[in-house]
Amino acid sequence: MSILVDKNTRVVVQGITGREGSFHTSQMIEYGTNIVAGVTPGKGGGEIHGVPVYDTVEQAVQERDANCSIIFVPAPFAGDAILEAAYSGIELIVTITEGIPVHDMLKVCKIIDSMGVTLIGPNCPGVITPEEVKVGIMPGYIFKKGPVGVVSRSGTLTYQIVDELTQREIGQSTCIGIGGDPIIGTNFIEILEKFENDEETEAVVLIGEIGGSDEENAAKFIQKEMSKPVVAFIAGITAPPEKRMGHAGAIISRGKGDAKSKIAALTDAGIKVGKTPGEVGDLVERLF
Amino acid sequence: MKLHEYEAKKIFKDAGIPVPDGKVVFSSSEAKKFAESCGKSLVAKAQVKVGGRGKAGGIKFPENPEETGKVTSELLRMKIKGEAVEAVLLEERVDINKELYLGFVVDRGSKNIVCIVSSMGGVDIEEVAKSHPDKVSRIYVDPRIGLMDFQLRNLFLKIGLESDIMRQAISIAKKLYNVFVSFDSELCEINPLVVTGDRKLIAADAVLNIDDNALFRHLEFEKVDDSPEYRARKAGLSYVELDGDIGIIGNGAGLVMATLDLVHFSGGEPANFCDVGGGARADRISLALNLILEKKGIKAILINIFGGITRCDEVAKGLIDAFEQLQLDLNKIPIVVRLAGTNREEGLKILSKLNLITVDTMEEAAKKVVIEARR
Numbered sequence: 001m002s003i004l005v006d007k008n009t010r011v012v013v014q015g016i017t018g019r020e021g022s023f024h025t026s027q028m029i030e031y032g033t034n035i036v037a038g039v040t041p042g043k044g045g046g047e048i049h050g051v052p053v054y055d056t057v058e059q060a061v062q063e064r065d066a067n068c069s070i071i072f073v074p075a076p077f078a079g080d081a082i083l084e085a086a087y088s089g090i091e092l093i094v095t096i097t098e099g100i101p102v103h104d105m106l107k108v109c110k111i112i113d114s115m116g117v118t119l120i121g122p123n124c125p126g127v128i129t130p131e132e133v134k135v136g137i138m139p140g141y142i143f144k145k146g147p148v149g150v151v152s153r154s155g156t157l158t159y160q161i162v163d164e165l166t167q168r169e170i171g172q173s174t175c176i177g178i179g180g181d182p183i184i185g186t187n188f189i190e191i192l193e194k195f196e197n198d199e200e201t202e203a204v205v206l207i208g209e210i211g212g213s214d215e216e217n218a219a220k221f222i223q224k225e226m227s228k229p230v231v232a233f234i235a236g237i238t239a240p241p242e243k244r245m246g247h248a249g250a251i252i253s254r255g256k257g258d259a260k261s262k263i264a265a266l267t268d269a270g271i272k273v274g275k276t277p278g279e280v281g282d283l284v285e286r287l288f
Numbered sequence: 289m290k291l292h293e294y295e296a297k298k299i300f301k302d303a304g305i306p307v308p309d310g311k312v313v314f315s316s317s318e319a320k321k322f323a324e325s326c327g328k329s330l331v332a333k334a335q336v337k338v339g340g341r342g343k344a345g346g347i348k349f350p351e352n353p354e355e356t357g358k359v360t361s362e363l364l365r366m367k368i369k370g371e372a373v374e375a376v377l378l379e380e381r382v383d384i385n386k387e388l389y390l391g392f393v394v395d396r397g398s399k400n401i402v403c404i405v406s407s408m409g410g411v412d413i414e415e416v417a418k419s420h421p422d423k424v425s426r427i428y429v430d431p432r433i434g435l436m437d438f439q440l441r442n443l444f445l446k447i448g449l450e451s452d453i454m455r456q457a458i459s460i461a462k463k464l465y466n467v468f469v470s471f472d473s474e475l476c477e478i479n480p481l482v483v484t485g486d487r488k489l490i491a492a493d494a495v496l497n498i499d500d501n502a503l504f505r506h507l508e509f510e511k512v513d514d515s516p517e518y519r520a521r522k523a524g525l526s527y528v529e530l531d532g533d534i535g536i537i538g539n540g541a542g543l544v545m546a547t548l549d550l551v552h553f554s555g556g557e558p559a560n561f562c563d564v565g566g567g568a569r570a571d572r573i574s575l576a577l578n579l580i581l582e583k584k585g586i587k588a589i590l591i592n593i594f595g596g597i598t599r600c601d602e603v604a605k606g607l608i609d610a611f612e613q614l615q616l617d618l619n620k621i622p623i624v625v626r627l628a629g630t631n632r633e634e635g636l637k638i639l640s641k642l643n644l645i646t647v648d649t650m651e652e653a654a655k656k657v658v659i660e661a662r663r
Contacts, residue, residue, distance in 0.1 A: 027597070076504060101502035102394055103472050106431045109399045139596035139630055154542025156594045159629065160650070163594075180541060181501075182396045182474075209542055212396040235545035238530070238552045239561075246526040246541025246563040248501055249396070254414055259549075276550060278651055 002129035002174045003149070003194040003201070004092060004118070005068065009133055012037040012060040012090070014081050015072035016048055020096070024072070024137050025049050031134040036064040057088040068092040070126065070135050078122065079104035086117045094135050095121035095185070099248075105183035112185060119185025123248065125155040125177035136177065146171015148284060149195040151188060152207035153180055153214075153249070157235060157277070161207060164281030170288065173201040180247030182211065188218035196226050203229045203287050205280060206271075208262060210236035211249045215262040223269035231283045232266045232273045234259045289498045289509060290337045294377045296494035299471065303463045305478075306490045310379030313360060319378060320357030323350070328380045330356055334363045335375040339412075344368045349381070382492050383485040388447075389413050390461055391477030391495075392429075392468040400428040401468070403435065403461065407447040409480035423447065435465040456489040457481070472502030516579045523575050525564055532557025534661050535580035535589035537573065539564055539598060547592045550650055556658035559586055566598055573603075574610035581614075581621070587661035589623045590653055600627045600635030611642060618643045622660040626653035 011028070015021040016038025026049050029035055035051050037060035044055030054060045057069065069090045073081040078097040085093045093112075100122050112119045120127055126136015130143035142159055144166045152158040158177055165172065176191055178184055188206060195201045204226075208215040215234065222230050236259045239245045241252040252258045263273050274280035291299075294312040301307045309326075312335065313319045323330055334346035341347060346368050348359040356378065366373045387409035395402045406424045408416045417424045425446040427439045440458045449457055460481070468476040475497040482492045503510060512518070520527030526541065530548075534556045538544035541563050548558040560580055564572045573591075580586060593603050604627070616623075624645045627635045636646055645660065647653045 024597075075501065099501045101472055101505070102474060102499045103431065103469065103502065106394065106399060106401065110430065110432055113399075137597060142596075142629065152542070154540065156538075156540025156596065157542030157546055159596050160543055160546070160594050163628065182394065183399055187397075207542070209545060214397070217397065233546075235542050235549060237549040238558060239545060239548070240528075240530065243528045243561075244500070244526075245528060245545050245561055250541060250545065275553065276651055277546065278649065 002132065003191070003198050004120070004174060004176065005127050005129050005133050005135050007132060009068045009135065010034055010036045010064070010066050011068045011070060011135055012039060012057060012064070012066035013051070013070050013072065014039045014057065014085065016040055016051065016053060017043050018072055021072035022048055025051060027140070028134050031140040033133045033135060036060070036066050057084045057090065061088045061090065066090065068135060069094065071095040071097055073097060075099035075101070079108050082108050082119060083111060086112055086115055091117060093117060093119045093185070094124070094126050095119065096124065096126060096137055097121075098123040100181070102183055105181065109183060109185060120176060121179040121184060123181040124179035125158065127174065127176045129174045130172050138175070142166055143175065144171035147173060147200065147202035149173045149198065149201040149204045150175040150207070151191040151195070151204065152177050153209050153247070154207055154235065158207055160277045161205060161233060161280050164277050165205070165284060168281050168285050170284055173198060180249050182249040188214050189221045192218060192221055192226060192230075196228060201228065203231070203284060205284060206230055206232045208232065208234045209247070209250050210239050210245065210259050211247070211251050211253070211257045213257065216265040219265040219269040219271060222271055229287050230271050231280055232271050233277065233280045234262045234266070234273060289500055289503065291496045291498065291509070292335045292337065292375065293333065293494050294335055294375065296496035297491070299467055299496060300464070300491055300494050303467050305460050305463050306488070307494070308379040308382055308490060308492065310377055312375050312377050314375050316357040316361035316364070319360035319376065320353050322378055323353035323356035326380070330378050331381050332356060332359050332363060333377045333379065334366060334368060334373040335377055336368045336371045336373055338369040338371050341368055346373070382482050382490055384482050385485050385487075386483040387480035388457070388483065389416070389477070389479045390457070390464060390481045391475070391479065392465060392473070393475045395428070398428065401431055403427050403429055403439070403443065403465070405443050405447055413479065429465070431469070435462060452487060453483060453489065460489055460491070467496070471496065472499045472505060473497060474499050516582065520562070520575070520579060523572060525562065525572055525576060527576075527579055528561040529583065530558050530560050532559045533585050533587045534657055535559050535586050536592070537562045537564060537576045537580070537589065538592040539566065539594065543592065543594055547590065547650060547654065550654035551590065551658060554654040554658040556654070556661055559583055570606035570609035573606045574613050577610055577614055577616070586621060588657050589621060590657040591623065591625045592650060592653055593627050595627065595629030595631060595635070597630075599631040600629060601631040601638060603627065604635035604638035608638060608642065624653050624657040624660060626650060
């Protein structure tokens with residue numbers, strides 16, 4: 001078992017003919033992902049890496065039975081692309097695109113939530129169930145199948161921590177980048193709940209950063225609702241207030257969202273917080 | 289992106305929200321001239337984007353045109369919390385009977401727009417929410433429907449507005465909501481929203497922050513400048529200047545933040561945050577090094593790359609090119625490099641031509657760069 005994606009996931013790539021979309025399609029196919037279709041408006045009828053290209057997601061769903069979408073569409077058009085996927089009957093939408101306006105995402109999230117569709121991202125590396133399926137842009141070879149679920153707001157920092165796990169021979173059940181934006185489709189709690197209910201997952205690593213209060217909410221949820229151990233890491237102890245640290249969502253705003261209070265909230269809830277990526281690896285190793 | 293008060297007030301005024309009559313000035317002579325022509329008692333407000341301007345002496349009440357010119361030139365020489373004052377807003381003084389608060393903000397947790405009002409305006413709303421929670425009232429606005437009248441009636445009734453004031457407040461709130469949405473704002477507030485002696489509402493201050501991700505829809509705010517932040521952004525980098533003396537470069541926002549933290553834990557202080565993003569091409573690395581070296585007093589530099597889809601040998605070639613372009617003296621400013629992930633060995637082989645300090649882990653890299661900086 002795993003969460004969100006498995007062997008039955010049939011993926012359509014929105015924005016498949018773009019540089020990123022095309023490159024990562026080939027990478028995903030190499031990893032074993034079942035890419036059934038691609039969509040680029042105006043380019044329907046063609047083929048790329050052996051994948052048929054359609055003009056609309058609706059066609060991709062009708063012709064190829066796609067049930068999951070990964071989006072590489074540029075930011076100004078990405079809100080439209082997400083809703084196109086949702087209205088076409090896609091159940092899981094993974095949005096890689098960075099830079100989507102907040103007001104677009106506010107509307108998109110309201111509609112997505114009311115439809116019962118799952119949105120991961122935007123501004124995220126995607127989802128991977130190691131040695132099975134990758135719906136994302138992460139380097140597949142650093143992952144290893146195993147019992148640890150990973151959920152993160154970051155990209156390369158996740159790779160760093162996964163690498164620490166894999167080097168210690170600790171594999172992962174599923175790894176999810178939920179995204180670095182202020183408004184994202186799926187927050188920590190929803191993923192933690194899935195890990196709690198997943199038979200294959202025995203422990204969880206949560207990687208947070210400054211900005212918002214998602215880590216604080218996660219801390220409460222873990223304390224109340226989770227039986228599986230969680231190890232956390234929070235980036236941004238040295239971040240100054242009111243400055244965006246790379247991610248649109250990584251900002252300490254009006255005295256809220258700093259790393260220290262997040263670490264305190266997690267620690268108070270009995271969750272071990274690693275000071276360095278290496279320490280996270282050590283803490284997880286001790287669990288097994 | 290945060291707008292200046294005078295820029296926000298112009299937008300508010302165009303939207304039909306009452307604001308005091310006034311003029312933004314950039315020199316003392318301009319100030320004096322305006323004071324003479326308007327003939328009213330004025331307030332002079334330094335235009336800075338940091339909070340706490342009043343306490344820092346950034347608001348003055350000159351009594352005549354002569355004095356208006358004088359305080360303007362004083363304000364224009366000021367720095368408030370490190371920010372130089374480049375403009376002064378002169379406005380007619382408002383007859384204050386009571387101060388309210390009205391604001392819209394994006395609430396990340398609930399993914400909603402929140403409208404916040406308070407009967408205690410003129411002070412920090414976060415403080416009021418803590419000290420007098422009963423004086424603050426808020427509602428969620430569904431962005432698909434917009435702000436409804438009934439919501440505003442409920443909201444303003446809770447903070448005890450009388451009907452004549454409430455009518456005006458509802459009208460202003462609806463206009464402010466339109467500004468909030470049409471300008472892709474993350475935060476938009478009037479603090480204080482003043483009730484005057486003759487029971488009229490007027491926006492005495494104005495805050496309007498625009499979502500950086502939405503600037504492509506608001507090109508009028510795209511300001512070209514030569515700040516490192518701006519030049520970095522134009523080249524696809526993300527750069528934030530900090531107070532320390534150790535330059536930091538990495539790929540990925542989270543990884544760079546974690547690198548800064550490790551340097552701090554090892555006893556050093558980072559000079560900057562710099563994310564070169566995916567690809568980490570030579571031109572980006574060379575710009576990143578340039579931005580860092582422009583800052584005075586840099587003692588050492590740490591480059592932390594986790595090669596994923598980006599291959600370490602490509603990054604290493606980028607570094608070689610960048611060093612050749614820059615002709616760096618590595619004895620003066622030592623550079624510690626940590627490569628991990630895809631094609632690490634090939635990358636290290638390429639880098640062995642240079643006199644760099646290479647280490648295996650992030651933790652070692654942080655310790656090493658602090659030692660080098662303290663040498």
